[in-house]
Amino acid sequence: MNTYNPIVALLVFFGVILILYFIFNPKKGLFFKYLKARKETEKTAIEDVLKLLYHDPKTSISTIFDELDFSHSLLLESIDTMLETGLVKKEHELFSLTKEGDEYALRIVRAHRLWEKYLSEKTGFHKTEWHSRAEKKEHELSGEEVEDLSTLLGNPRYDPHGDPIPTKAGQIPEKKGMLLADLPILNFGKIIHIEDEPTSIYKQILAKHIHLHSQVYMKEISENRIVFESEGEQFVLPPIVAKNITVISLDKADVVETDTLRLSNLENKQKATIIGVSKECRGENRRRLLDLGFVKGATVSIDLLNPLGDPKAFLIKGTAIALRKDQAVKILITKA
Missing domain, CATH: 2.30.30.90 (Ferrous iron transport protein A (FeoA))
Structure with missing residues (x-):
C-alpha cells in the first residue's frame, strides 16, 4: 500500500529548509553565531595572554593556566597562534612579548585604563566595578573608538587608580613613588x-x-x-x-593638610569651613556635592544626628543636607 503523501513531503522539505536557514543564515544563523562567538573568545584569550605577559614578563605556561580563566586547550591554541604571528617568543619554557606583542599589549592596556577613567568620570558605577567592566570593554573597543574616548576625556595621563595611560604612540610615563x-x-x-x-x-x-x-x-x-x-x-x-x-x-x-579633617569627623555643635571636595570624588558625584553647596569657604555644621550613625544631616547655607559617610569622607574641612 502506497502511503506517500505529497503534501506531507512538501511540509517536511520546507521544514528542513527552515531549520537549515536558522542554522546557516550568514548573519543570524546559529552556526555563524557560534563561529563569531568562538572568534571573539579566541581574540579575548590572545589579548588577555598578551596583557598578562606585559605585566609579568617571562611567564611559564603553568602561570598562564593559573591566572587566566580559559580552557587549557584554548590557551595553548592561542599561544601557538601568537608564536606563529610573532607576538610572543619562548625561551627556556618561559614566554615573553616581542616588540610587536608589546605594542599590541599596550593598546589593550590603553583601552582598559581609558575605560576605567570614563567609568569614574562619566558614570555612577562604584569603583569596585570599574576593573571588571573595563576587562570586558577593552576587547570590544576599536582603535578609532579608543581615540574618540581619549579625546572625550581630555587625553588623560593617568587612570582613576593612578596607573599611567599609554599614549596612542605606545609611550607610557615612568612610574614614580x-x-x-x-x-x-x-x-x-x-x-x-x-x-x-x-x-x-x-x-x-x-x-x-x-x-x-x-x-x-x-x-x-x-x-x-x-x-x-x-x-x-x-x-x-x-x-x-x-x-x-x-x-x-x-x-x-x-604639606597643606596638617589641619585638614573629613566632614565625617565633624562633631555635634562644632562648625567648620570647607576646604574643598577630595579629588577622589569625580564626575556626577562631585558635581552633585558642589551643587548642594559644599564649596570652598562655606561654613558647615551638623544639623541632625542619626541614632544609627548614617546618614547625618549637615547644615550648609541655611539648608539641611543628608549625607552618607562614604560621601562625607570626601569633603575636606578645617574647624572654624
Whole structure:
C-alpha cells in the first residue's frame, strides 16, 4: 500500500529548509553565531595572554593556566597562534612579548585604563566595578573608538587608580613613588596609586576610605602593621594590604593638610569651613556635592544626628543636607 503523501513531503522539505536557514543564515544563523562567538573568545584569550605577559614578563605556561580563566586547550591554541604571528617568543619554557606583542599589549592596556577613567568620570558605577567592566570593554573597543574616548576625556595621563595611560604612540610615563611601607617614620607623603588587584585587598582599602591624592603622615612601621594619619584619621593596615598603596615623599613646605579633617569627623555643635571636595570624588558625584553647596569657604555644621550613625544631616547655607559617610569622607574641612 502506497502511503506517500505529497503534501506531507512538501511540509517536511520546507521544514528542513527552515531549520537549515536558522542554522546557516550568514548573519543570524546559529552556526555563524557560534563561529563569531568562538572568534571573539579566541581574540579575548590572545589579548588577555598578551596583557598578562606585559605585566609579568617571562611567564611559564603553568602561570598562564593559573591566572587566566580559559580552557587549557584554548590557551595553548592561542599561544601557538601568537608564536606563529610573532607576538610572543619562548625561551627556556618561559614566554615573553616581542616588540610587536608589546605594542599590541599596550593598546589593550590603553583601552582598559581609558575605560576605567570614563567609568569614574562619566558614570555612577562604584569603583569596585570599574576593573571588571573595563576587562570586558577593552576587547570590544576599536582603535578609532579608543581615540574618540581619549579625546572625550581630555587625553588623560593617568587612570582613576593612578596607573599611567599609554599614549596612542605606545609611550607610557615612568612610574614614580615608593611603597607606603617605605615612607620613613615621621615623614609626610601623598598617595599616588592604589592597586586594584587582588580585589579582596582593594576592597579592604576602600572599606577604610583611603583615597588617592590624600596626604599621609607615617607614625609606625613594623612587621605586623603600618600606622599612618591622613585627613584627621588614623589608619592601621597589615603590610600585605599596605603593599598596594604607592606614595611620593613630601617636603614640609609641600604639606597643606596638617589641619585638614573629613566632614565625617565633624562633631555635634562644632562648625567648620570647607576646604574643598577630595579629588577622589569625580564626575556626577562631585558635581552633585558642589551643587548642594559644599564649596570652598562655606561654613558647615551638623544639623541632625542619626541614632544609627548614617546618614547625618549637615547644615550648609541655611539648608539641611543628608549625607552618607562614604560621601562625607570626601569633603575636606578645617574647624572654624
